[in-house]
Amino acid sequence: xxxxTQMEGPVTLSEEAFLTINCTYTATxxxxxxxxxxxxxxxxxxxxxxxxxxxxxxxxxxxATYRKETTSFHLEKGSVQVSDSAVYFCALSRTSxxxxxxxxxxxxxxxx
Amino acid sequence: xxxxxxxxxxLVKRTGEKVxxxxxQDMDHENMFWYRQDPGLGLRLIYFSYDVKMKEKGDxxxxxxxxxxxxxxxxxxxxxxxxxxxxxxxxASSLYRTGGNEQFFGPGTRLTVL
Numbered sequence: 001x002x003x004x005t006q007m008e009g010p011v012t013l014s015e016e017a018f019l020t021i022n023c024t025y026t027a028t029x030x031x032x033x034x035x036x037x038x039x040x041x042x043x044x045x046x047x048x049x050x051x052x053x054x055x056x057x058x059x060x061x062x063x064a065t066y067r068k069e070t071t072s073f074h075l076e077k078g079s080v081q082v083s084d085s086a087v088y089f090c091a092l093s094r095t096s097x098x099x100x101x102x103x104x105x106x107x108x109x110x111x112x
Numbered sequence: 113x114x115x116x117x118x119x120x121x122x123l124v125k126r127t128g129e130k131v132x133x134x135x136x137q138d139m140d141h142e143n144m145f146w147y148r149q150d151p152g153l154g155l156r157l158i159y160f161s162y163d164v165k166m167k168e169k170g171d172x173x174x175x176x177x178x179x180x181x182x183x184x185x186x187x188x189x190x191x192x193x194x195x196x197x198x199x200x201x202x203x204a205s206s207l208y209r210t211g212g213n214e215q216f217f218g219p220g221t222r223l224t225v226l
Contacts, residue, residue: 008201031214032213036217041136041219041221042220043116043204043217043218043220044155044202044204044215044217045216045217046214046216049214057171061156084217089154089155093213099145099160099213100213100215102155103154104152104153104154105154105155106206
């Protein structure tokens with residue numbers, strides 16, 4: 001069945017460091033791919049998405065590119081801030097009527 | 113902006129009690145979902161609904177039931193609460209015909225069963 005794998009955390013970075021959180025997926029067809037973020041004490045919110053191969057999703061300085069050939073959707077940010085400390089979830093959905101499959105989440109802590 | 117609200121942020125119940133968790137969304141979304149979130153396990157889907165009075169089992173429906181009498185409201189029911197149902201419960205909604213099925217989440221209810 002469909003699944004999402006993402007790097008184990010927690011990840012700890014210094015402010016202004018470069019961030020990469022790896023995400024790979026297994027799915028038939030052409031799923032839509034998402035990154036959700038959960039700040040402490042809150043529910044999840046959509047960070048960015050891509051709906052077809054080679055699309056790049058971007059928001060708040062974060063980017064991820066849909067790579068069909070490597071079935072990957074890695075999240076990157078050039079310079080993290082303390083306010084980026086959160087749990088990040090990679091997710092996929094095969095059609096607009098399907099359930100969303102979430103990865104296990106990666107906890108990020110950014111220290112000053 | 114889409115708003116998804118949940119009736120309580122924190123709830124403490126005793127073993128064997130019947131527990132109701134309420135979720136309301138204000139954007140006329142067709143789909144609504146209930147997840148539980150546990151450390152190391154991520155989000156697991158309990159139940160979902162694509163229409164009023166319609167429900168589908170998710171990955172872990174045992175010990176839970178749901179009710180959707182109105183489009184904007186989706187209730188999760190723990191028929192007889194047990195300690196292993198202590199968890200964070202997240203409600204979400206999505207627009208039926210949106211490509212990619214983006215979901216909007218409520219703030220969560222942290223349930224403790226003693």
